[in-house]
Amino acid sequence: MSEKNTSTIKSVDKPAADILEWAKSQGFETAFDRVDKMKPCPIGHSGACCKTCFMGPCRFTGKDAETTVVGVCGASLPTIAARHFLRMCAAGTAAHSDHARDMALTLRGAADGHAPDFKISDPEKLKNFAKLVDVSTEGKSINEIAIEVADKVTSQFGLQSGETVLAKSAPPKRLEIWRKYKIVPRGVDREVCEAMHRTNMGVDQEPDSLLTAALRVGMADGWAGSMFSTAITDILFGTPKPLRSSASAGVLSETEVNIIVHGHEPTLAEMVVQAVQEPEMIAYAKKQGASGINLTGVCCTANEVLMRNGISTAGGFLNQELVILTGLAEAIMVDVQCIMPGIKKAAANFHTKVITTSNKGRMENTVHIQYDEHRAKEVAREIVKLACDNFKNRTVKGSRGHEKQPVIAGFSHEYINYMLGGKFRPSFRPLNDAIMAGRIRGVAGVVGCNNPRTVQDDNHNFLIREFIKNDVLVVVTGCGAAAAAKAGYLTPETALEMAGPGLRQVCEATGMPPVLHLGACVDNTRILTIATQMAAEGGLGDDISDIPAIGIAPEWMSEKALAIACYVVASGCSVIFGSENIVGASPEVTRIMTDVWEERYGAWFKFIPTKEEILRVSLEHIDKKRDALKLRKYERGAFGVERVLMDMAARRKLEMEKA
Numbered sequence: 001m002s003e004k005n006t007s008t009i010k011s012v013d014k015p016a017a018d019i020l021e022w023a024k025s026q027g028f029e030t031a032f033d034r035v036d037k038m039k040p041c042p043i044g045h046s047g048a049c050c051k052t053c054f055m056g057p058c059r060f061t062g063k064d065a066e067t068t069v070v071g072v073c074g075a076s077l078p079t080i081a082a083r084h085f086l087r088m089c090a091a092g093t094a095a096h097s098d099h100a101r102d103m104a105l106t107l108r109g110a111a112d113g114h115a116p117d118f119k120i121s122d123p124e125k126l127k128n129f130a131k132l133v134d135v136s137t138e139g140k141s142i143n144e145i146a147i148e149v150a151d152k153v154t155s156q157f158g159l160q161s162g163e164t165v166l167a168k169s170a171p172p173k174r175l176e177i178w179r180k181y182k183i184v185p186r187g188v189d190r191e192v193c194e195a196m197h198r199t200n201m202g203v204d205q206e207p208d209s210l211l212t213a214a215l216r217v218g219m220a221d222g223w224a225g226s227m228f229s230t231a232i233t234d235i236l237f238g239t240p241k242p243l244r245s246s247a248s249a250g251v252l253s254e255t256e257v258n259i260i261v262h263g264h265e266p267t268l269a270e271m272v273v274q275a276v277q278e279p280e281m282i283a284y285a286k287k288q289g290a291s292g293i294n295l296t297g298v299c300c301t302a303n304e305v306l307m308r309n310g311i312s313t314a315g316g317f318l319n320q321e322l323v324i325l326t327g328l329a330e331a332i333m334v335d336v337q338c339i340m341p342g343i344k345k346a347a348a349n350f351h352t353k354v355i356t357t358s359n360k361g362r363m364e365n366t367v368h369i370q371y372d373e374h375r376a377k378e379v380a381r382e383i384v385k386l387a388c389d390n391f392k393n394r395t396v397k398g399s400r401g402h403e404k405q406p407v408i409a410g411f412s413h414e415y416i417n418y419m420l421g422g423k424f425r426p427s428f429r430p431l432n433d434a435i436m437a438g439r440i441r442g443v444a445g446v447v448g449c450n451n452p453r454t455v456q457d458d459n460h461n462f463l464i465r466e467f468i469k470n471d472v473l474v475v476v477t478g479c480g481a482a483a484a485a486k487a488g489y490l491t492p493e494t495a496l497e498m499a500g501p502g503l504r505q506v507c508e509a510t511g512m513p514p515v516l517h518l519g520a521c522v523d524n525t526r527i528l529t530i531a532t533q534m535a536a537e538g539g540l541g542d543d544i545s546d547i548p549a550i551g552i553a554p555e556w557m558s559e560k561a562l563a564i565a566c567y568v569v570a571s572g573c574s575v576i577f578g579s580e581n582i583v584g585a586s587p588e589v590t591r592i593m594t595d596v597w598e599e600r601y602g603a604w605f606k607f608i609p610t611k612e613e614i615l616r617v618s619l620e621h622i623d624k625k626r627d628a629l630k631l632r633k634y635e636r637g638a639f640g641v642e643r644v645l646m647d648m649a650a651r652r653k654l655e656m657e658k659a
């Protein structure tokens with residue numbers, strides 16, 4: 001993304017663009033306006049600023065700064081660029097993983113009675129997960145298992161030595177690589193704490209060592225924190241199965257009380273989902289003159305309740321102010337992460353109440369209703385009532401008729417397995433076969449945030465369209481999923497029309513849509529699980545790094561995205577971020593993240609600012625991986641003759657015979 005978004009179009013999300021135009025006419029300001037006023041600091045932008053101590057901040061500028069400039073303490077540019085990168089990864093890991101810890105505590109409360117409004121919705125997943133975290137299930141009740149699992153997970157955060165428990169579920173070859181380069185993480189708290197220590201003034205000064213620590217702290221996010229979170233959320237609220245819903249600002253209702261949930265932790269939001277369906281609550285809304293209650297969401301809390309309850313999504317990160325600017329929202333309830341301080345100002349133009357619910361995420365001059373797991377449903381009802389009471393204060397009458405898009409969301413790895421292989425033989429075999437035969441060229445994850453420095457959703461949607469046209473299966477999460485939803489790409493019908501002939505054929509045969517909504521940002525770990533199962537299934541090598549796949553965050557902005565990038569790369573899948581290089585001031589740091597990481601982990605991390613170039617590099621990468629596996633050369637529409645399917649051993653043998 002360029003430093004300044006000079007395009008007159010701010011968003012390809014049509015309702016968002018309409019709201020922005022109207023907001024301009026009213027003199028209302030959003031991130032889309034503020035971004036034009038705030039030029040990014042060119043020094044910090046490329047990783048050339050160090051403010052770790054107060055002898056500085058030191059600026060590493062000028063020709064050959066890499067070799068000629070040193071900070072007051074003597075630090076070089078590669079040191080400070082790597083150090084800052086590691087700090088950002090640690091912060092991202094902390095955010096995902098603190099959310100995960102809360103999920104584990106809720107599981108404990110659901111099982112021991114301290115959180116009486118919660119229950120275990122997927123006991124099968126609990127039992128499977130118990131095995132993965134080394135908790136025996138023999139002769140124990142579901143609640144007993146849940147208590148042990150919750151305690152095990154909670155204790156994992158502080159694991160002081162050894163390997164985090166889920167690392168062993170990775171492909172054996174991957175685990176070996178992790179051990180060799182010492183990036184199997186201990187507990188999340190240990191890794192985050194150590195990262196903060198390392199990056200203190202005068203501790204770790206070697207760029208390679210700092211970047212290895214970034215991978216390890218990212219691994220703690222992916223193979224511990226976030227993976228725990230996804231599993232426990234499924235156990236508590238149900239493992240997602242595809243559901244129909246809708247997306248865009250058009251989901252707000254003219255006649256009902258509109259409540260928006262926003263943030264990342266689904267615990268309270270799940271209670272609100274239940275509360276708004278209670279007859280007493282609906283009657284209460286009607287008493288205030290509304291025809292009912294309409295619940296919707298933004299960001300990842302929206303993804304969570306969308307994929308488990310079919311609650312609509314009003315969009316991703318950049319939609320949060322815009323949805324308030326419809327004037328139709330009675331309340332926006334926020335939990336933690338990605339909550340723009342700007343929503344308060346947006347809400348001040350209307351009757352909308354901003355309700356904070358977590359002591360970790362307070363905002364001044366808003367309503368605070370503290371979430372309490374002991375009385376979660378009651379808190380949810382209080383919030384719903386407050387929104388209902390606010391209905392009479394709505395001044396905007398009628399809506400501006402924004403269109404909403406139909407959506408199908410909720411593809412857990414369990415469901416994909418079942419969808420491909422059927423109930424009795426769930427398996428990734430058909431997917432592997434389709435890739436081997438060239439019907440599916442490869443897999444791309446299009447994930448991550450919005451950033452007003454690029455046209456909202458434009459990179460996401462361009463890449464999704466082009467990938468499926470080129471027979472690349474796409475998985476989406478987070479705000480990438482919201483972008484796909486609003487564009488109408490999450491219905492099998494629309495996407496199938498755009499898909500290339502091979503991908504279309506596979507999708508028609510298996511009932512799989514070409515763009516799969518896998519969930520929130522923490523659910524990127526579902527991609528790790530899928531990739532692990534694909535590697536185990538055979539035919540595509542024996543490690544994640546063999547699979548023709550790529551991960552892309554084309555409009556990223558959050559530190560959490562960097563933590564994700566680190567665990568994806570460490571897991572063997574190359575990653576592209578759609579921006580200028582955050583460590584670009586240092587050729588050495590850039591070299592480590594590309595060449596050195598590729599050599600060690602079979603995957604690189606690159607920053608590419610234009611969508612066309614991202615597409616080109618991605619397809620080239622996928623084809624290179626296909627070549628390395630000696631798979632049929634991808635050619636659009638050329639898969640008429642079914643190949644004899646061979647596993648790796650057979651293919652190696654053939655190679656040897658040829659030689």
Ligand code: NFS
Pocket residue numbers: 264299300316317337338447448449450477478479480520521522557558560561
């Ligand atoms: Ni991910 Fe979800 Fe969106 Fe980015 Fe924020 S909501 S956790 S960080 S902006 S995808």
